[in-house]
Amino acid sequence: MGRPKIPTNIVKLTGNPGRRKLNGSEPQPPPGVPKKPSWIGKEASAEWDRIVPQLVACGLLTHLDYAALLGYCTSYEHWVKAEAEIREHGTVLTTPNGMLQRSPYLTQANQSLKLMRQFVSDFGLSPASRSKVTVGGQQKEDDPLAKYRA
Numbered sequence: 001m002g003r004p005k006i007p008t009n010i011v012k013l014t015g016n017p018g019r020r021k022l023n024g025s026e027p028q029p030p031p032g033v034p035k036k037p038s039w040i041g042k043e044a045s046a047e048w049d050r051i052v053p054q055l056v057a058c059g060l061l062t063h064l065d066y067a068a069l070l071g072y073c074t075s076y077e078h079w080v081k082a083e084a085e086i087r088e089h090g091t092v093l094t095t096p097n098g099m100l101q102r103s104p105y106l107t108q109a110n111q112s113l114k115l116m117r118q119f120v121s122d123f124g125l126s127p128a129s130r131s132k133v134t135v136g137g138q139q140k141e142d143d144p145l146a147k148y149r150a
Contacts, residue, residue: 029058029062029063031101032061033056034063036052037051043076044070044073046142047076048069049072051073054108055125069119071115072119075112076112076117080109082105082109085103086103086105090103
């Protein structure tokens, strides 16, 4: 199956470490902000409002990213709700016949975190994927360590 493909704009920002030929005919949708749906939950809406300006500032958001952004925000909401239930009931529950059972909320939280991780990786927002990206012109002139960096 191999490693997942990385968008050309992310490869360019990383300096094309593999030195492979870049896809010059990759579609480049214009930047844009998808409209937030009115039906999403409170936590998903708050996360949408938090993350969209940051994605726009990085130039990573287009109207085509609606489903991925919505998937991330709803996964975030599911995770927040599952974590609230875990705090209230704990990670281990007692069944009606007295047996101990792992909380289904723990499973939900873990699945939501996996989905969130996939979505943030797709947007290049995880610490690991962000560490590979360099953006020119962000170095401060008064940085005392600047002369030691290559």
